[in-house]
Amino acid sequence: MASGSEQGLDTATEDYDSLIATTDVELLKQAWRNEKAAPEILQFQASLIQRSREQIQLMEDTVEEFTENGTDPLTVSLYQMDLDRTQFLLRSYLRIRLQKIEKYMIHISRTNELWNRLSEQEQRFAKRCTDDMEKHLKQSVLSRLPYGYQSILKQSISSEEDDMVPEPQLDTFVFCKSKGSVGAFQLDDSGDEIVDLVGDDLYVLRYKSIKALVERGQIDLV
Amino acid sequence: MYGKGASQLLKELSSSEPGQLKNFNTDIFEEVIKECITHHLALQSLMRKIQEEGLDIQTTRNADHFGAVIHHLSLMRNKRCLMAYVYHRAEIIQSLRWKVGPVLPEEIQEKLKYSEEEYFRNHSAALMEYISELDLDLTVDMVPPKDPYIQVRVLDDIGFALVGDQSLNLTLHSMHFLKRTDAEQYISQGLMEDLSGS
Known part of the structure; x- marks a missing residue:
């Protein structure tokens, strides 16, 4: 939450405010940006979300308290604006994830690595979504096709792999900013392209090649 | 011509405004389903013919075999097109849940097939369950706030x-x-x- 809103408040709130200004909101913003820019679903930031929600609750209580004891309306509305912004971040973060689940539900539920990135509630949501989608596709198309062509995953019984599942495009380009100096970094397996990632510089690279760095938190998507 | 109807369905998708639904094209859809069944019958009878001639079905490479392959590939293509048609519409229906809310206005509902309406309801319920488990309404705050x-x-x-x-x-x-x-x-x-x- 913005740090400009603590004027004229007692020190206890000031401490509380500076505490949250330096940490979780920035983290939440970054998690939101990463999630927004990445083509695939990323690890759910469980503890960050938990903390953010607790802080939002605290802020809500504070705002309510201020309204009740007649604090300067300007202060209250600054707090309220802060609160709204954080809530937007939180909601938008969760929403983007749900929309990714909606888009790639079958792929996610078949890939263990991706499945484990979801929160418990998201897993339940994904499960229901997949069931509903399967039911819908079966009802309207698959059940009416001849035997051997009724699979939702395969084009026909003779396909060896599951070749009917929409997957995210991992080799799309993303904007990214390195947090610290990563040093020479190999972009593809053949070793032809090597980029020297300098801290705070902006790059446009294929998501696939920097995927590991994003997961380790060494690079931020913007 | 094989596969013409199916490609028409997809053309209809790509020519419509992004995020907007047209009426479900039942006529062509049914036609393509019928075409699939005809392909399957033709495919089976060609396979039978190969067998009746006493040839090995795995290794024979005569005219009948390639005829069967054509039917098989056409059927798969039709399936892909039908699935893409229904799936793409389902994606729009999902996005409507975010944009319009839990109740669809009549003019949109008219364009849906029964199973699509059902899908919308089920999907909406799944979303509501997630929201109530989370105890945080995600359908508000769709744009970044400027002023409270x-x-x-x-x-x-x-x-x-x-x-x-x-x-x-x-x-x-x-x-x-x-x-x-x-x-x-x-x-x-x-x-x-x-x-x-x-």
Whole structure:
């Protein structure tokens, strides 16, 4: 939450405010940006979300308290604006994830690595979504096709792999900013392209090649 | 020509406005399904013919074999097109849940097939379950907030309603200065318009 809103408040709130200004909101913003820019679903930031929600609750209580004891309306509305912004971040973060689940539900539920990135509630949501989608596709198309062509995953019984599942495009380009100096970094397996990632510089690279760095938190998507 | 109907379905998708639905094209859809069944019958009879001639079905490479392959590939292509058609529509239906809310207006509902309506309801229920488990409404706050309060004009005669913690008389064309979060549900239902010019 913005740090400009603590004027004229007692020190206890000031401490509380500076505490949250330096940490979780920035983290939440970054998690939101990463999630927004990445083509695939990323690890759910469980503890960050938990903390953010607790802080939002605290802020809500504070705002309510201020309204009740007649604090300067300007202060209250600054707090309220802060609160709204954080809530937007939180909601938008969760929403983007749900929309990714909606888009790639079958792929996610078949890939263990991706499945484990979801929160418990998201897993339940994904499960229901997949069931509903399967039911819908079966009802309207698959059940009416001849035997051997009724699979939702395969084009026909003779396909060896599951070749009917929409997957995210991992080799799309993303904007990214390195947090610290990563040093020479190999972009593809053949070793032809090597980029020297300098801290705070902006790059446009294929998501696939920097995927590991994003997961380790060494690079931020913007 | 094989596969023509199916490609017509997809052309219809790509020519329509992004995010907008047209009527479900039952005529062509049924035609393609029939075509699939015809392909399958032709495929089976060719396979039988190969077997009756006493040839090994795995290794024979005569005219009948390649005929069967054509039918097989056409059938798969039709399947892909049909699936893409229904799947793409389902994606739009999902996005409607975010844009329009849990109840679809009649003019959209008319365009849906029965199973699509059912899908919308199921999907909506799945989303509601997630939201209630989370205890955080995700359908508000769709745009980044600029100001906690906005000016709105009422577009429908809503009458008295509880907004926030006060009861307001929301008559047609009246203007109010409301908390954005309170007004948002009315705006998304098309009952109010945002006058803040954002």
